Amino acid sequence: MKTIFARTLLLTGVGILPVLAGNQVLLRNLNSDDGTPKVLAAGASGQLYVISTTTTAAPQISRMVKLDLNGTRLASIDMAQMATARAAVSDSQGDVIIVGADRLYNGIVVKVDSQMASATTLASLPAMLNAVALDGSGNMYLTGTTSSATFPLSAGAYQTTPPYSGAVGGAAYAFVTELSAAGKVIYSTYFGSDLTQCMGGSFCVGKYATTSGTAIALDASGAVVIAGVTTASGLPTTAGALAPTCFCGYYYGYSYEGYTSGFVAKFQTGAGQQLVWSTFLNGTSVATGVTLNGMALDAAGNVIVGGSASAGLPVELGTFQAPAGAGPASGAYLLKVNAAGTAVIWGTYLDSTASAVQAVQVDLQGRVVFSGYGGAELSLQPTFVARATGDGKNLTDFYRGPAVSSVGPALALTATGGFASIFETGALWIETASPGPSLLSVANSGSGEYASSLGPIELVTLYGAGIGPATPLGGQVEGGIYTKSLGGYQVLFNGVAAPLLYVDFGQINAVVPRLVTGSVHLQVVTPSGTVDGPVATSTYTSVPGVFQVNGLAAALNQDASVNSPSNPAKGGTIVSVFVNADSGVYWPDGSLAPLEIYDASTTVWVLGSSRSLEVLFAGPAPGIVNGVMQVNFRLPGNLTALQNTFAFSVVVGGVAAPLSLIAVAP
Numbered sequence: 001m002k003t004i005f006a007r008t009l010l011l012t013g014v015g016i017l018p019v020l021a022g023n024q025v026l027l028r029n030l031n032s033d034d035g036t037p038k039v040l041a042a043g044a045s046g047q048l049y050v051i052s053t054t055t056t057a058a059p060q061i062s063r064m065v066k067l068d069l070n071g072t073r074l075a076s077i078d079m080a081q082m083a084t085a086r087a088a089v090s091d092s093q094g095d096v097i098i099v100g101a102d103r104l105y106n107g108i109v110v111k112v113d114s115q116m117a118s119a120t121t122l123a124s125l126p127a128m129l130n131a132v133a134l135d136g137s138g139n140m141y142l143t144g145t146t147s148s149a150t151f152p153l154s155a156g157a158y159q160t161t162p163p164y165s166g167a168v169g170g171a172a173y174a175f176v177t178e179l180s181a182a183g184k185v186i187y188s189t190y191f192g193s194d195l196t197q198c199m200g201g202s203f204c205v206g207k208y209a210t211t212s213g214t215a216i217a218l219d220a221s222g223a224v225v226i227a228g229v230t231t232a233s234g235l236p237t238t239a240g241a242l243a244p245t246c247f248c249g250y251y252y253g254y255s256y257e258g259y260t261s262g263f264v265a266k267f268q269t270g271a272g273q274q275l276v277w278s279t280f281l282n283g284t285s286v287a288t289g290v291t292l293n294g295m296a297l298d299a300a301g302n303v304i305v306g307g308s309a310s311a312g313l314p315v316e317l318g319t320f321q322a323p324a325g326a327g328p329a330s331g332a333y334l335l336k337v338n339a340a341g342t343a344v345i346w347g348t349y350l351d352s353t354a355s356a357v358q359a360v361q362v363d364l365q366g367r368v369v370f371s372g373y374g375g376a377e378l379s380l381q382p383t384f385v386a387r388a389t390g391d392g393k394n395l396t397d398f399y400r401g402p403a404v405s406s407v408g409p410a411l412a413l414t415a416t417g418g419f420a421s422i423f424e425t426g427a428l429w430i431e432t433a434s435p436g437p438s439l440l441s442v443a444n445s446g447s448g449e450y451a452s453s454l455g456p457i458e459l460v461t462l463y464g465a466g467i468g469p470a471t472p473l474g475g476q477v478e479g480g481i482y483t484k485s486l487g488g489y490q491v492l493f494n495g496v497a498a499p500l501l502y503v504d505f506g507q508i509n510a511v512v513p514r515l516v517t518g519s520v521h522l523q524v525v526t527p528s529g530t531v532d533g534p535v536a537t538s539t540y541t542s543v544p545g546v547f548q549v550n551g552l553a554a555a556l557n558q559d560a561s562v563n564s565p566s567n568p569a570k571g572g573t574i575v576s577v578f579v580n581a582d583s584g585v586y587w588p589d590g591s592l593a594p595l596e597i598y599d600a601s602t603t604v605w606v607l608g609s610s611r612s613l614e615v616l617f618a619g620p621a622p623g624i625v626n627g628v629m630q631v632n633f634r635l636p637g638n639l640t641a642l643q644n645t646f647a648f649s650v651v652v653g654g655v656a657a658p659l660s661l662i663a664v665a666p
Helices: 002-011
Strands: 023-029 036-042 048-054 061-067 073-079 084-090 096-101 107-112 119-125 128-134 140-145 174-179 185-191 211-218 224-230 261-267 275-281 290-297 303-309 331-337 344-351 356-362 368-373 381-388 395-404 410-413 419-422 427-435 438-444 459-465 490-493 500-504 507-511 519-526 529-538 574-580 604-608 615-620 628-634 645-652 660-665
Touching (some): 023 529, 036 096, 048 427, 073 107, 174 224, 261 303, 290 368, 331 356, 356 410, 395 427, 438 519, 574 645, 574 660, 628 645
Parallel strands (some): 128 211, 261 290, 395 438
Antiparallel strands (some): 048 061, 084 096, 224 261, 331 344, 500 507, 519 529
């Protein structure tokens, strides 16, 4: 039974929706020395600009890297004045405007010239800057959140009274600020309210409203549209608004940060009536509320927004993913609101369970391109980029990406009409103009984490579209070794063919050859041609990862039954887990481990409850491909009645696997 159970681990995968293949997407790995990618912008002449946070120098700074549409690194510049970037946009001259924060948490606007020779601070504001847009004259439009009474305002601004600030707390407002190309204030106004709803007696002391602009765009008339989140019941709305009152505030027993509603507001900065319209965007549950992360306008001025929400959004039947009753009723959403802010044209939930849309764009054909992350498994969230028709009736493209542990991907539209997306894992997607198979992600088959570095005989799972046959093929064993070709498909690491365990249209499971070292160029050979993949680094040591099933470690209880919430392990008993790791026992690549028991020749520890646990066996899993270890360890005997999972980490050769959970009972 142990062999059958462990073999099923070789076929695991993740995803929130099936991949819909469109044009080929290139997968590239960014240089880890450049830091953690945060922001992406695209230039009019085919450049990509990735802004990362790097700690290679102290203190923390931001670095911008320029790449071409093949992912080739062209140049870089460090911005010592910017600790963290939040958004960026490129102008028609090839200059890049970046907004973020300095080391004192002031909002700053930095301009990098087209030659990447200088990074000039244009403005510093007492605010968190979240989004930036440009008009044809190079004027910059900003939004974010501020609690400052000295935030710069323009004469005749729509709202001039600052946020309340007191001894036990204060409010925060969104804002709309227009700066000249030289960084001078042209127009600037607060947009917020101190008033909020609160239920909970003394819990409400110090609770004031917070409003934050998260996205900004300009329509054809030059009007400014901002969108964001708020707990302000007094936020101004206009007659006929889609939702004139908010379902927001603070509720005892729920998030300390408050239950938020989304909002969208349109300003005509040069008009007498500056606020053209404003509306809330409400859910119906205080458990999760509404977040609004991305926003874009179509040619008619309609507003497309995305984020995450509880049940109750005004979704519409006929949209590509059916709303409540026939699909997810909460989680990631996408809505199109009309240009007057009075009605939803179409809307849908996409996926539930800790999912969200992070970014939204509208391309020149009026199609909606959006990105985000799906339902969480442990702390990992499968990311995606998708494309829908402008009428919301059809989802035409859906690409599933690397699993990340925090935010979803940044998104930009390229000069060729495709998209580019970056992930905090260091992965970069670039859509080409031609159809073809796409390699989209390379993951540790055990932990599911994105694998930008690879270890010897590590089991890896490649995800994509068209990288394998339509009919799945299981691995073939000849002479006790998995073959290196299935149905005409191969995976090459620096030209060395890898043993294959499984192939299908969207997934390949392979074993990294032991002797592949240094920079590792990954390619997938198909009957119709070779897919050029990313370059990873070799760690020269095993990269351990505990195999997972439904958010828990794939484990056997002491009686050899499969561990699960309905069949938990008892305290003090022995459990078996399976680890993607090199045990140090040398057999040819792709070899099946003999049914005899072999101990690992490398040190294996199991850590849990802040102590080392008793390991009774660690070695190659009998009857499974070499690279899968079986580790038997004893659970603590002092489990509590309220404890239904136990967190542990397996350490192989001094390298710790990501934290895993096992279902337990006292």
